[in-house]
């Protein structure tokens with residue numbers, strides 16, 4: 001694979017993060033965090049704890065020099081004790097030079113690893129924000145219905161990153177009266193803080209998931225969780241070997257759950273009516289959070305925003321080149337359903353809009369209901385001739401905060417993906433910087449995503465037979 005890290009001839013620039021270019025995202029962070037705190041206290045508590053520790057850990061991280069980790073996977077059960085798992089493959093170059101820098105951002109230094117996202121504080125904060133956002137819109141850190149009544153004893157969080165999901169899940173189970181659930185986080189880089197110090201029954205295993213097998217015996221875990229890993233490895237049928245491994249290490253009766261997001265952005269069309277008899281708790285949760293579930297009749301159009309169009313074209317080209325699945329949400333359902341070892345397959349797919357949408361505000365579509373209106377104060381009726389009542393959505397502060405967070409995480413992702421997007425666009429640095437400034441103005445100042453542009457996210461779960 002050709003080097004995109006070094007593709008820019010410009011000298012390294014100071015880290016942009018969310019602070020260097022435009023006040024838009026910063027301002028949004030403040031608004032978002034405040035409102036999110038009031039709506040989802042528990043995940044935010046975990047986030048605060050995790051962000052602090054992850055930042056500390058990341059700042060102090062050094063090349064992976066432990067000789068034990070050179071020959072295999074390394075298990076950290078606390079900051080002071082380490083145990084080595086027998087080697088699964090040859091020595092890794094991460095041991096000597098794990099990171100490389102591009103435009104002030106830090107990336108994993110392995111040209112054979114297709115993973116295009118950085119491994120630094122702004123990106124870790126973005127991933128944490130996504131975890132908080134999704135936990136809020138799903139209403140819990142998991143969607144498999146059986147887990148609340150029958151919590152797992154052992155959980156594997158694959159590609160755990162900062163470990164915020166494990167930490168949030170620990171808090172959730174603790175509130176249910178199960179504080180001892182054992183969490184194992186696995187990642188190629190040791191960026192997760194030692195959650196043991198925060199009371200989580202936690203161990204971290206450093207392992208490259210491209211190396212099969214995973215360093216665990218068969219049937220080790222009651223739950224195996226995988227979140228936002230489609231940019232790290234292909235997520236599709238026979239090219240998703242880690243799926244087989246997830247099933248191998250899962251106990252019979254155990255739950256597999258996968259959260260994913262599509263890489264491109266489409267515009268959601270006005271929604272079809274929701275028949276009252278189908279109004280279950282997931283639809284009520286969607287209404288409460290101002291998100292839209294994918295239901296029969298849900299339609300999309302292309303985004304009208306030229307910057308979103310550019311991004312879509314470039315990310316498609318960049319991910320195709322790296323053989324990364326562009327639309328994981330479309331392939332996961334058939335994959336789970338076709339797996340003979342799985343039963344009770346379910347999924348929740350949602351669109352989290354990136355802002356206020358014209359058709360909601362103007363009452364020309366949006367969340368319409370047959371027969372009765374939901375008991376949701378954010379919906380008001382307006383007359384549309386001949387006595388017809390059309391619902392006009394007025395978003396609450398919390399719903400607006402969730403959308404601002406979604407927009408923020410999208411913009412931060414574009415920023416994180418700058419090297420690969422710039423390469424795909426064939427823009428030079430100055431040209432790219434102008435494009436970036438134009439995108440920021442369009443999205444934050446001109447409210448350029450009011451046609452229904454949104455993140456398409458989903459959760460898929462099943463039980464192992």
Ligand SMILES: C[S@@+](CC[C@H](N)C(=O)[O-])C[C@H]1O[C@@H](n2cnc3c(N)ncnc32)[C@H](O)[C@@H]1O
Pocket residue numbers: 113115117119127128131158159160161162186187188189207208209210226227228229231232
């Ligand atoms: C988009 S992040 C998701 C992190 C976490 N699951 C979350 O949702 O916050 C992808 C994670 O995959 C890890 N990763 C990338 N390539 C990997 C590999 N080959 N093996 C294991 N982890 C990998 C990265 O270090 C990063 O933490």
